[in-house]
Amino acid sequence: MSGIHKTYHTGSVQAHVLRGISVEIKKNEYVAIMGPSGSGKSTLMNIMGFLDVHDAGEYLFDNRPVEGYDEEELAEIRNKRVGFVFQMFYLLPKMSALDNVKLPMLYANIPEKEQEERAKQALISVGLEDRMHHKPNELSGGQQQRVSIARALVNEPKVIFADEPTGNLDTHSGNEVMEIFTRLNREGKTIIMITHEDEIAAYTKRKIIIRDGLITSDEINHSQK
Amino acid sequence: MYFHILKMSLRALQDNKTRSVLTALGVIVGTAIVIIVLSVGAGVRGLILHQLSSITPETLWIEVQIPLKGTRAEKDAATGQAISSGVQIKTLKIDDLDDLKKIPNIEDGYAVVIGQEKFTYHSEEKRAIYWGVSPQYQKMENLKMSSGRFFSMKDDNSLSKMVVLGKDIKETLFGNQEAVGKKIKIKGQSFTVIGVAEQVGTKYFMDMDEMVYIPVQTAQKKILGQDHLQGISLKMKNKDLLPTTKSQIERSLRRNHHIDDPEKDDFVVRTLDESMEIIDMVTDAISILLFALASISLVVGGIGIMNVMYVAVTDRTQEIGLKKAIGASPFAIRFQFLSESVVICTIGGILGIGLGISISWLVSFIAGHLQYYWPFILPTSSVLLAFWISVGIGIVFGYAPANKGSKLNPIEALQKT
Known part of the structure; x- marks a missing residue:
């Protein structure tokens, strides 16, 4: 992506959050985006992950410009090509872990039987085979985050976006979650993650620092954990 | 996919049973009135025809009237008034x-x-x-x-x-x-x-x-x-x-x-055809009045549904944001909320049809006990009409809230607390 701008209008106040971001992220990279709060890092990730739209600049995803996509096409990309993991997990409280993981497949029109199998596999891969039928409030924070990773994985996207995935977790659970991301990266997924903790960033291979809507530093991490 | 979304809608309604029933009340009353109007209307016609069954097409009836310019109805009204105030012809x-x-x-x-x-x-x-x-x-x-x-x-x-x-x-x-x-x-x-x-x-x-x-x-x-x-x-x-x-x-x-x-x-010759016209006029007038009542109730019910659906969309903004973030299309979100309002209205409609049938039956049962010939007639068309009206209300009044939900920006909706 190059020259990305984003301005938010709240009443008469304008916040020029992104002031010309240019960055290229290749397949199978493992990137940490860092920066103080208000630096624009979340906005950048939301635009990269098709949750928000930039005002100016050019964004190529899979070598194709995304500016012309309509709402239905964007929904399909969010559904099949990328996966999102949030700091707040955002699991639906009335559904079991299994049903939460099945949800993206519902919108992908996958047959019920296959949904069941793939959701189980995804939960097994994050180590929750014995928690499938629990509701979110019966799970610990780390377990909830692993459910949401399973949900992000289940439609087999190439890219996973994670917005401070360990921000609400204790160190132990946080490390467990990071190990899952590292494994996924080794299995071929591109992972782009926001964090403000250096310990977390240490798991990744590349560290981008943003300040006041601009990239101030972009370096390879040679000492990946 | 549709089946699953429908299942989710049903579950959402189950979680709010009381609210759902209250919401559906207007639709229940409206559809019940539709059934009652058509069923009791047919019963009243049956009753009148039975009362007049000895009038054959060969029968003519001559009665006195006040000499007056005007339409048949005006003459009848004036004559009725004159006779009740003691005027004799x-x-x-x-x-x-x-x-x-x-x-x-x-x-x-x-x-x-x-x-x-x-x-x-x-x-x-x-x-x-x-x-x-x-x-x-x-x-x-x-x-x-x-x-x-x-x-x-x-x-x-x-x-x-x-x-x-x-x-x-x-x-x-x-x-x-x-x-x-x-x-x-x-x-x-x-x-x-x-x-x-x-x-x-x-x-x-x-x-x-x-x-x-x-x-x-x-x-x-x-x-x-x-x-x-x-x-x-x-x-x-x-x-x-x-x-x-x-x-x-x-x-x-x-x-x-x-x-x-x-x-x-100073006289009027009445025939069976004329009498039938008068009967039809009266029963039609009653039906129109009741249909107006039913429409008002249905519109009020529909507005109630629209209101509740707007509240539901606001309540569940975060859920909508999450669903959009994991790939629900605007169409899928619209379908979800629309199916909720249609399900409420359809259930309300079915309850209303049951209520309407019960009341119509009760009316004919009581009239029968009072020695009136009052047939219990339930036109199939009335049931179908009431059913489709309730489904239609779900669609018409549920569309705007569902559409609002479907157009939310995913990240803004997600971050709403």
Whole structure:
């Protein structure tokens, strides 16, 4: 992506959050985006992950410009090509872990039987085979985050976006979650993650620092954990 | 996918059972009214037709009216008002009947005066409506006697003081005793009971079994002290000649009443077709009124649904954001909320249909107990109409909130707390 701008209008106040971001992220990279709060890092990730739209600049995803996509096409990309993991997990409280993981497949029109199998596999891969039928409030924070990773994985996207995935977790659970991301990266997924903790960033291979809507530093991490 | 979304909608409604039922109340009432209107409407028609079943296409009914310019309805209204305030129109006479019977297509006819008197036998007394009628009444109305006989032309012409009793009034006055041959008192005069009629039930909305029949001329001269009539009933030989016969009747009556301007007619000739038109007009008017009520209730119900769905979209903004973030299309979100409102309305509609059927049935059941012939009719079309109306309300009033939900920006919706 190059020259990305984003301005938010709240009443008469304008916040020029992104002031010309240019960055290229290749397949199978493992990137940490860092920066103080208000630096624009979340906005950048939301635009990269098709949750928000930039005002100016050019964004190529899979070598194709995304500016012309309509709402239905964007929904399909969010559904099949990328996966999102949030700091707040955002699991639906009335559904079991299994049903939460099945949800993206519902919108992908996958047959019920296959949904069941793939959701189980995804939960097994994050180590929750014995928690499938629990509701979110019966799970610990780390377990909830692993459910949401399973949900992000289940439609087999190439890219996973994670917005401070360990921000609400204790160190132990946080490390467990990071190990899952590292494994996924080794299995071929591109992972782009926001964090403000250096310990977390240490798991990744590349560290981008943003300040006041601009990239101030972009370096390879040679000492990946 | 649709099936699953529908399942999610059902679950959302189950989680808010009370709210869902309250929301559906307007639709329940509205659809119930639709069913009641159509079912009770059909029942009322059945009742009226049964009451008038002795009127055949051959029957003509002549009654007096106030001479007045205007439409039929205006004339009827003015006449009703005048008669209830004591105005009498004294122009219709027995002679008119005799002249009308000379018209070739008229087979027979009878004259009618109606009054109310106290009838006494020893210590038993009873106020009742009596019909002073010509002897032809028995044959033309097919009145069967359980004992004794009906009066004859000779009885009528000689002003004989005799009566025929309806079944119930006979029992009130005489109990199980034989009534024929006994004398009862009317206005201090003695009348001989010469016959008792078989059970008739209600006819023309009157309880014929509480009725006393008196020879028309006796009633005029000995009880009422008048020589005019309230009406004349005629029977045609051939119903296809109605237009000719009707104008012959009008000409004959105008000649007798010295009227040369039809606008000044002091009588009106009614036919079955006209009566049917009036019945249809009345039942249609009632139906339109009730349909207006039903529409108001349905619109109110629909607005209630719209309101609740807006609240649901706001309540679940974060859920919408999450679903969009994991790939739900605007269409899928719209479908989810639309299916919720349609399910509420459909369930409301089904409950309303059940309620409407129960009430309609109850009405006919109670009317039946009160000795009215009131058929319970449930037109299939009414059930289908009510059902599709409720589904339609779900779609129409659910669309705007669902559409609002579908257009939310995913990240803004997610971050809403």
